[in-house]
Amino acid sequence: GLTSAQRPTATRTTCGYCGVGCALDVITSDHEVTAVLPARDGPVNQGHACVKGRFAHGYLTSPERLTRPLVRRDSRLEPVGWDEALGQVARGLREAKDTGGPDAVAVISSARATNEENYLVQKFMRVVIGTNNVDNCSRLCHSPSAAGLTASFGLSGGTDSFDDVERSDCLLVVGANPVEAHPVVGARLLRRVLGGAKLVVADPRAVGLALHADVHLRPRPGTNVALFHGLAHILLAEGLTDEEFLRERATGLPELVELLDDYPPDRVAHITGVPAADLVAAARLYGRARRPAIVYGLGVTEHLHGTDGVRSLANLAILRGAVGTDRGHGVNPLRGQNNVQGASDMGALPDLLPGYGKVTDPAVRSRAEAVWGVRLPERPGMRIPDMFAAARAGELRALWVIGEDVCATDPDANRVAEALDTCPLVVSNELFLSETALHADVVLPVASWMEKDGTFVNFDRRFQRVRPAVPAPGQARSDFDVVHALAALMGADLGCSTPGDALAECGRVAPVFAGLSHERLDREGAVPWPCPDPGRPGQAKLYQERFATPDGRAHLAAAPYLPPGETPDDDYPLVLVTGRRWAHYNSGSMTRRGGNLALDPVDVLDLHPDDAVRYGVRDGEQITVASRHGQARLIAKVSEQTAPGQAFCSFHFPASGVNRLTSDHADTVTSCPEYKVTAVRLTTG
Numbered sequence: 001g002l003t004s005a006q007r008p009t010a011t012r013t014t015c016g017y018c019g020v021g022c023a024l025d026v027i028t029s030d031h032e033v034t035a036v037l038p039a040r041d042g043p044v045n046q047g048h049a050c051v052k053g054r055f056a057h058g059y060l061t062s063p064e065r066l067t068r069p070l071v072r073r074d075s076r077l078e079p080v081g082w083d084e085a086l087g088q089v090a091r092g093l094r095e096a097k098d099t100g101g102p103d104a105v106a107v108i109s110s111a112r113a114t115n116e117e118n119y120l121v122q123k124f125m126r127v128v129i130g131t132n133n134v135d136n137c138s139r140l141c142h143s144p145s146a147a148g149l150t151a152s153f154g155l156s157g158g159t160d161s162f163d164d165v166e167r168s169d170c171l172l173v174v175g176a177n178p179v180e181a182h183p184v185v186g187a188r189l190l191r192r193v194l195g196g197a198k199l200v201v202a203d204p205r206a207v208g209l210a211l212h213a214d215v216h217l218r219p220r221p222g223t224n225v226a227l228f229h230g231l232a233h234i235l236l237a238e239g240l241t242d243e244e245f246l247r248e249r250a251t252g253l254p255e256l257v258e259l260l261d262d263y264p265p266d267r268v269a270h271i272t273g274v275p276a277a278d279l280v281a282a283a284r285l286y287g288r289a290r291r292p293a294i295v296y297g298l299g300v301t302e303h304l305h306g307t308d309g310v311r312s313l314a315n316l317a318i319l320r321g322a323v324g325t326d327r328g329h330g331v332n333p334l335r336g337q338n339n340v341q342g343a344s345d346m347g348a349l350p351d352l353l354p355g356y357g358k359v360t361d362p363a364v365r366s367r368a369e370a371v372w373g374v375r376l377p378e379r380p381g382m383r384i385p386d387m388f389a390a391a392r393a394g395e396l397r398a399l400w401v402i403g404e405d406v407c408a409t410d411p412d413a414n415r416v417a418e419a420l421d422t423c424p425l426v427v428s429n430e431l432f433l434s435e436t437a438l439h440a441d442v443v444l445p446v447a448s449w450m451e452k453d454g455t456f457v458n459f460d461r462r463f464q465r466v467r468p469a470v471p472a473p474g475q476a477r478s479d480f481d482v483v484h485a486l487a488a489l490m491g492a493d494l495g496c497s498t499p500g501d502a503l504a505e506c507g508r509v510a511p512v513f514a515g516l517s518h519e520r521l522d523r524e525g526a527v528p529w530p531c532p533d534p535g536r537p538g539q540a541k542l543y544q545e546r547f548a549t550p551d552g553r554a555h556l557a558a559a560p561y562l563p564p565g566e567t568p569d570d571d572y573p574l575v576l577v578t579g580r581r582w583a584h585y586n587s588g589s590m591t592r593r594g595g596n597l598a599l600d601p602v603d604v605l606d607l608h609p610d611d612a613v614r615y616g617v618r619d620g621e622q623i624t625v626a627s628r629h630g631q632a633r634l635i636a637k638v639s640e641q642t643a644p645g646q647a648f649c650s651f652h653f654p655a656s657g658v659n660r661l662t663s664d665h666a667d668t669v670t671s672c673p674e675y676k677v678t679a680v681r682l683t684t685g
């Protein structure tokens, strides 16, 4: 007979890859994963999952998994015990603080960490170190969504649940490739389109959904703001706006009307390269639909003017009265990673406490101070790019990176590596010896999403439980335990000894989460925030009575179109856009270690056939791609998916060096990198 450990066991958890938040049943036997099954009653995935969530779990047992802490001695990383490793971190943090003050220490947290871990990390920094120098990887993806949606509507999240979006009769999908990057959402969108909804796709590439679009707008990368203004101009010119909504519930119309005078279809066609007739067709579809919905991705945010892009896109929903009403399904960002929404919700941000209260607001601070029993720093901390700049300048003396491979995924990677090499103490919490870990002084082996307990928040603001299906290997510990242990070594007690306690405490700091608890999530499965009351459901669709802005109205934005930071020239004639392929996830550290590797074995550069001829590149050939910032080696793929004059590649294989190409241009409001526009040239051989 089977021992109890050998008997197959199912553990319900939430996928740790993209932001869709598929509920998965992880089947284990003898502490090993034997299968991952999509849960039929999963609220978002409804029995589906993609190639990442289902099959990319080989990394769990990879021989390359880190199982012991490492510290650098004589330029080599050597295995040591936890006491020694954490002792070195504690001493280093104290020394950095004594030498440069609390602001000489910073942490980069991430979506790899649960909500409870993010909550604890930001509490550690604010309470034990005394600085607001805490940021998370949303800085690099959807920080413009946070800023833009908050300014337009009041809260930092999508406006409607995905179930609402699926009731729409016209989908406007912008700057996103959900068929590959969010496959379960891609499938649900497609199901809706096949069921009769109209589809407008706005994306420079012929992404999977574009094949099914009624209109496919292909703007030049970096021209989104002009595109959205062009659509808004047509909505106004053709009387497709909701005048009562604009009068009763919005503000900013006169300024926008004046601005839109400058964006007639012909001029917008000239800026964006989109034919004027297509602009008119798209605006009419969106403008005449009964319940239109906007879904968008990083093609909107990762720009020099990403926040203006989000706000100009939000203008369309406001003009149409298609947000906060039953006449539409709002504006909905597809969050890239499993828990970027949650990392920000939990206050792993330099200017905001849990629940998005400003650190500069005395009333917000005093509520947290009452719970945490300390006085909090009031000056906002550094954003991720500022941390690297401060490290290079010798001002940042300790940097702790939790679950991010910043040397592989942040832009202008050569300069990131220089920052880490200059900083006296770099600590990396990691699963593998990543590019970042290789530059660290202390590497701490941590548990992955299948090995820990807590919650994630998905792209439509649902809290869902994460449960350990297998034990972490060797001496690896959860980030939650690591933060607690470090605090204890530094003489502090962070309280909330379990993840459940941490979520409960977070609800006392941030009333929007006060109705949430592990027990409730165990009972109900998923609960969206805002959720201030344990006895009432969370709000899936927002703003039905009033917007969460100070005046209760939706705010139209009148930001002029401004060109991107990088433009092609004779030396660098192509515009490179980076993004994801379907089998892999971000730096690929998990998805490359298993069967998914065979599906997408290298980073590939897509190139239009005309450009392949022009630059003498053959399909499958190895090429060198150079930008004004660095070089990468990639395999060429000749494909009409990419428009002439543009190139596209993924960044799943750090060895190819894609982020040595990308620039340090960043959104002027939030510092989100301009990953979507880099001027490059190609050389063969």
Ligand code: SF4
Pocket: 015, 016, 017, 018, 019, 020, 021, 022, 045, 048, 049, 050, 051, 052, 053, 054, 182, 183, 184, 185
């Ligand atoms: Fe679902 Fe995204 Fe995980 Fe795929 S990667 S299973 S779509 S959550």
